[in-house]
Amino acid sequence: MIRVQAEDFDLGAEMDALTGSRKDIGAVVNFIGKVRDLDDGALSAMTLEHYPGMTEKMLADIEAQANTRWELQETLIIHRYGRLEPGEQIVLVITASAHRQSAFEACAFLMDWLKTKAPFWKLEESDKGRSWVEAKQADNDAADRWQEPGS
Amino acid sequence: MNIHYFAWMREQIGKSVETETPPAHIDNIDDLLDWLADLSPAHAEALTDRTVIGVAVNKEFVEPGAKLETGDEIALFPPMTGG
Numbered sequence: 560m561i562r563v564q565a566e567d568f569d570l571g572a573e574m575d576a577l578t579g580s581r582k583d584i585g586a587v588v589n590f591i592g593k594v595r596d597l598d599d600g601a602l603s604a605m606t607l608e609h610y611p612g613m614t615e616k617m618l619a620d621i622e623a624q625a626n627t628r629w630e631l632q633e634t635l636i637i638h639r640y641g642r643l644e645p646g647e648q649i650v651l652v653i654t655a656s657a658h659r660q661s662a663f664e665a666c667a668f669l670m671d672w673l674k675t676k677a678p679f680w681k682l683e684e685s686d687k688g689r690s691w692v693e694a695k696q697a698d699n700d701a702a703d704r705w706q707e708p709g710s
Numbered sequence: 711m712n713i714h715y716f717a718w719m720r721e722q723i724g725k726s727v728e729t730e731t732p733p734a735h736i737d738n739i740d741d742l743l744d745w746l747a748d749l750s751p752a753h754a755e756a757l758t759d760r761t762v763i764g765v766a767v768n769k770e771f772v773e774p775g776a777k778l779e780t781g782d783e784i785a786l787f788p789p790m791t792g793g
Binding site: 608616638649670673679680681682692694 | 718766769789790
């Protein structure tokens with residue numbers, strides 16, 4: 560399941576809704592990405608812009624890919640957009656499987672993919688002004704490690 | 711065709727979407743970007759470094775040489791920074 564929304568999310572409620580009634584799930588991994596201020600109070604906000612329609616399509620595609628590559632019982636991706644302040648949650652990925660390895664790997668795969676290939680752009684406002692966050696080579700490298708041979 | 715711009719490309723060009731009718735011989739993304747760059751100094755500025763510009767046609771990523779069809783929805787954007 561994927562959701563692209565302005566509203567915040569609650570990890571406990573999402574976990575319950577996704578896996579609460581299931582008896583066949585042995586492992587649940589979740590990742591939450593948050594707005595961080597590395598410069599002690601300098602960052603006032605981060606605004607996430609996205610491409611409505613394409614974002615949902617791309618997220619659904621990558622979720623389907625994760626389900627093809629790993630044995631997963633449930634997956635959830637929530638990605639927020641709009642103006643967020645330091646400490647606020649941006650993204651949630653939950654993967655649930657019978658065994659932990661698939662859940663760990665699929666969660667990392669989905670996050671590495673979201674960092675580089677989901678149509679979102681981040682604008683930071685700080686005491687130095689406003690600036691668009693630049694893509695990082697380290698994120699590209701992290702995404703590249705999931706390339707399957709021949710792809 | 712509708713052309714959508716995102717992030718700093720949107721700010722430089724000054725609009726999030728515009729409707730343009732390129733001449734018939736513009737039939738691929740490369741040629742379209744050249745044609746768009748001639749529309750205004752702001753377009754030229756936003757399209758200066760083609761190596762950083764991502765392109766989607768009808769909400770699917772494409773390579774710069776991809777073919778265009780009448781009525782395609784085009785999107786141009788800098789490298790994505792989600793997550």
